[in-house]
Amino acid sequence: MLDFALLGLLRDGPRHGYELRRTLADLGIRRVSFGALYPALRRLERRGAIAAVRGEGRRRTYRITPEGIAEFERLIAESDPDEASGVFRLRLAFLGALPEASRLGVLERRRRALVGRLREARRAFAAAGGDRYRRALLEYRVHSTEADIAWLDRLIAGERGVTVNR
Amino acid sequence: MLDFALLGLLRDGPRHGYELRRTLADLGIRRVSFGALYPALRRLERRGAIAAVRGEGRRRTYRITPEGIAEFERLIAESDPDEASGVFRLRLAFLGALPEASRLGVLERRRRALVGRLREARRAFAAAGGDRYRRALLEYRVHSTEADIAWLDRLIAGERGVTVNR
DNA sequence: TAAAGCATGTAAGAGGTTACATGATTGG
DNA sequence: CCAATCATGTAACCTCTTACATGCTTTA
Numbered sequence: 001m002l003d004f005a006l007l008g009l010l011r012d013g014p015r016h017g018y019e020l021r022r023t024l025a026d027l028g029i030r031r032v033s034f035g036a037l038y039p040a041l042r043r044l045e046r047r048g049a050i051a052a053v054r055g056e057g058r059r060r061t062y063r064i065t066p067e068g069i070a071e072f073e074r075l076i077a078e079s080d081p082d083e084a085s086g087v088f089r090l091r092l093a094f095l096g097a098l099p100e101a102s103r104l105g106v107l108e109r110r111r112r113a114l115v116g117r118l119r120e121a122r123r124a125f126a127a128a129g130g131d132r133y134r135r136a137l138l139e140y141r142v143h144s145t146e147a148d149i150a151w152l153d154r155l156i157a158g159e160r161g162v163t164v165n166r
Numbered sequence: 167m168l169d170f171a172l173l174g175l176l177r178d179g180p181r182h183g184y185e186l187r188r189t190l191a192d193l194g195i196r197r198v199s200f201g202a203l204y205p206a207l208r209r210l211e212r213r214g215a216i217a218a219v220r221g222e223g224r225r226r227t228y229r230i231t232p233e234g235i236a237e238f239e240r241l242i243a244e245s246d247p248d249e250a251s252g253v254f255r256l257r258l259a260f261l262g263a264l265p266e267a268s269r270l271g272v273l274e275r276r277r278r279a280l281v282g283r284l285r286e287a288r289r290a291f292a293a294a295g296g297d298r299y300r301r302a303l304l305e306y307r308v309h310s311t312e313a314d315i316a317w318l319d320r321l322i323a324g325e326r327g328v329t330v331n332r
Numbered sequence: 333t334a335a336a337g338c339a340t341g342t343a344a345g346a347g348g349t350t351a352c353a354t355g356a357t358t359g360g
Numbered sequence: 361c362c363a364a365t366c367a368t369g370t371a372a373c374c375t376c377t378t379a380c381a382t383g384c385t386t387t388a
Contacts, residue, residue, distance in 0.1 A: 096297040131262040141194040
């Protein structure tokens with residue numbers, strides 16, 4: 001997942017490690033430690049997905065290679081209906097890299113997965129035992145899943161170029 | 167984090183592995199694979215936090231030991247303002263295990279952390295470059311953080327025994 | 333009777349965290 | 361001048377994922 005994120009960001013242009021880390025944090029995607037970041041860049045470099053050039057000062061600036069682009073394209077095309085919300089958000093961050101024709105499908109598949117989760121969350125909430133904190137947790141899951149679906153619906157409507165009626 | 171979850175669930179009474187896994191999924195806390203679950207139970211057993219007794223059929227039923235209770239109490243008392251939402255949800259699932267007097271403090275610390283994140287999310291959104299998907303992502307972060315704060319406020323109001331005025 | 337769910341487990345490998353180490357530059 | 365931020369990296373340790381293995385019971 002980190003590899004996917006790094007490749008996606010490097011698709012926009014050359015960046016150095018520290019910068020990639022900051023961008024990832026700014027996008028609210030994930031907080032990456034240095035002990036995860038630099039070994040990940042080395043892995044990608046070793047397998048030829050990215051290439052390093054010396055930048056200013058201590059900087060090692062990386063750019064994506066054709067092999068890296070191919071790998072990125074494989075990764076963004078695959079779709080696991082059970083993927084965690086963090087993975088989907090990452091996919092969304094790079095949705096613009098997908099041909100326009102296939103974007104709607106990604107959003108709709110996600111919607112179907114969320115509707116399934118909502119059903120499950122409602123079932124768990126209806127069967128709720130436990131104290132009020134446990135019940136609050138189950139209720140939260142129902143509400144936040146509903147909110148996520150509503151948000152996706154706006155994205156889908158925008159993708160269709162339609163004004164949302166509310 | 168898995169250890170914390172397992173100890174917390176075993177505080178409610180003896181359970182076997184498969185059952186713990188299901189409960190964790192039902193609470194929407196996390197999906198645990200068997201390759202994570204059983205080694206975790208072994209770890210806890212080895213360090214004396216839980217003890218196994220043979221149950222029906224192939225079942226190994228675990229119960230928490232006094233050492234395990236002590237460990238759980240250490241874990242639930244610590245509070246990292248930067249903790250991920252998954253960790254907080256877990257903490258909430260076990261909030262009833264904390265003396266009533268300290269529950270409000272946990273919720274209020276969480277609220278302060280979320281307010282900080284909201285500020286950061288708004289700043290990132292205001293500075294937003296990128297395509298519409300990136301912007302949608304940043305907007306999502308703002309809205310979902312706001313929703314989380316509103317939800318926490320209801321919890322806090324409930325904790326104070328006050329009716330929410332809306 | 334076949335599939336799905338119950339129930340436990342191991343092994344290899346990948347990847348992460350935390351702590352440590354270094355050193356330049358910038359801002360209060 | 362001191363702290364923070366920039367910038368990169370290593371090493372030990374831990375834990376998770378994935379795949380495999382086994383075998384029973386329930387349900388369609």
